Amino acid sequence: MISASDLKAGMTFVQDGKLIRVLEASHHKPGKGNTVMRMKLRDVRSGSTYDTTFRPEEKFEQAIIETKSVQYLYSQDDVAVFMDLETYEQYELPLDTIEQEMKYLLENMEVKIQFFGDEVIGVTLPTTVVLRVTETQPSIKGATVTGSGKPATMETGLVVNVPDFVEAEELLEINTQEGTYVKRAGK
CATH class of the missing domain: 2.40.50.140 (Nucleic acid-binding proteins)
Structure with missing residues (x-):
């Protein structure tokens, strides 16, 4: 478990069965009252983003995200196809979930894909x-x-x-x- 005050941009956690990625996080101290954590979050599976606040002591289950080096092969219809460089296994990602990343991808480019368990959830681009x-x-x-x-x-x-x-x-x-x-x- 991880507390809201420890969440930083780029971290992923599970809330109500949803996989949530932190886009922005900041402490906010209103004039009166307790400190709150302002966050901009993205639902990894649906792609929707929203702003919310949490009490700093609220606890969440941190998601364990693994990465694999893959090669971007091609996109067809509404999916992008990637191939594992070691096992040659192919993975498909819906284009609407990696819309921003596609602006930087060329065929045969090496990138990393992210997994939550067996589920492919995203692409990590080089800098x-x-x-x-x-x-x-x-x-x-x-x-x-x-x-x-x-x-x-x-x-x-x-x-x-x-x-x-x-x-x-x-x-x-x-x-x-x-x-x-x-x-x-x-x-």
Whole structure:
């Protein structure tokens, strides 16, 4: 059991039979009364997010999440297919539960999938990925990194704000946590 005051962003716990992931957690002390924990939570199975508060002493069952290295193979209809790199076993995840992660996934990319018991519950991306720019405005001669930037569409459909000197077909390193440009990765 884990108390509400010990829950941090990224942790997963079980509440009323639901698997809940903490997106944000903070202590809040109102003018009068006791301290409460403000939390933004996501139901892992349904994908719905909601805000709530808990008393710091409330207890929850911490979920034991295991990860496996897999390769993203392809998506078809409404599922994404991944393959275990050791056993070659294949796992399917509904696309609507990994909608954000799909913006960073290319075929044959290695990622980790998360398990709760035998149930596949999510994908863990690397901190950065390299994606090709498919569409952006022409580069501006003499542009510097400090400019306001311009939008660029990556090969996965992700739109990222990039410096003015970036051109189409360039490879860029993208931060998967924030969806931001990190640096050029070549052509």
